[in-house]
Amino acid sequence: LGRPREHWAELGSTNDRALAWARAGAPHGALVTADAQTTGRGRLGRAWASESGEDLYVSAILRPHAGKPIGALGLAVGVGLREGLASWLPAAQLKWPNDVLVGGRKLGGILCEARWVGSSPEVVVGFGVNVGRSLFPGPLADSATSLRRELETAAPSRDEVLARILPALERALEAFFAGGFAAIRGRYEPHCALVGRTVLVDMANGTGAKVQATALGLADDGALLVREEEGPPRRVESGDVWLAP
Numbered sequence: 001l002g003r004p005r006e007h008w009a010e011l012g013s014t015n016d017r018a019l020a021w022a023r024a025g026a027p028h029g030a031l032v033t034a035d036a037q038t039t040g041r042g043r044l045g046r047a048w049a050s051e052s053g054e055d056l057y058v059s060a061i062l063r064p065h066a067g068k069p070i071g072a073l074g075l076a077v078g079v080g081l082r083e084g085l086a087s088w089l090p091a092a093q094l095k096w097p098n099d100v101l102v103g104g105r106k107l108g109g110i111l112c113e114a115r116w117v118g119s120s121p122e123v124v125v126g127f128g129v130n131v132g133r134s135l136f137p138g139p140l141a142d143s144a145t146s147l148r149r150e151l152e153t154a155a156p157s158r159d160e161v162l163a164r165i166l167p168a169l170e171r172a173l174e175a176f177f178a179g180g181f182a183a184i185r186g187r188y189e190p191h192c193a194l195v196g197r198t199v200l201v202d203m204a205n206g207t208g209a210k211v212q213a214t215a216l217g218l219a220d221d222g223a224l225l226v227r228e229e230e231g232p233p234r235r236v237e238s239g240d241v242w243l244a245p
């Protein structure tokens with residue numbers, strides 16, 4: 001990953017630039033980075049605060065082979081990110097589907113977007129990691145964190161962080177494309193912030209209703225398995241899940 005690479009001082013969104021570059025024929029592994037984004041995007045239509053100039057905003061173009069299931073790709077990216085960060089933050093956890101948390105606060109997020117060209121997917125994997133920022137605006141004050149906030153020693157540079165993340169991400173993706181999520185489930189589940197905990201699950205029926213359940217683990221295809229009281233295990237395949245207060 002990273003050949004070729006484009007770096008921008010400012011972009012709307014590295015994902016948008018990567019999607020356009022992919023359409024224009026950029027190869028598998030091409031990478032877009034930016035110092036700041038003016039319209040950084042998160043999952044479920046949320047914004048990703050991206051003005052600091054001290055954090056990582058990265059999008060990689062992937063061209064998986066036709067026929068490879070890619071539904072759990074974001075989980076594989078989470079595994080790579082967590083493993084890449086583990087030398088600094090061994091306690092970093094994954095909140096299903098693919099947030100990176102430290103001490104319950106969000107350190108990084110992942111946004112995968114795909115377009116189909118015939119039977120071949122053209123995928124942009126975007127991730128943001130808070131590296132050097134120490135102040136977070138308003139609602140993020142209690143919910144976000146950075147390497148700088150978590151480490152007692154000086155935080156590594158963005159380049160150092162990316163240099164550890166990229167090989168870890170390559171290894172996680174290689175295992176995922178060879179064997180599906182089942183091949184890396186053992187590298188996800190032990191670090192999942194939700195497993196064994198009481199969670200609130202979005203019913204995904206448009207009403208905003210949530211049910212309380214216990215997170216049991218992950219299925220081989222990456223679905224989160226939960227159980228409501230004494231009910232049967234249920235699969236959560238999309239949407240959002242929160243730790244119950």
Ligand code: BTN
Pocket residue numbers: 012013014015016037039040041042043044046048056057058059099108109110111126127128
């Ligand atoms: C989330 O947690 O909801 C996902 C956040 C993803 C943010 C990254 S930053 C680089 C890339 N470009 C974007 O516009 N979004 C992703």
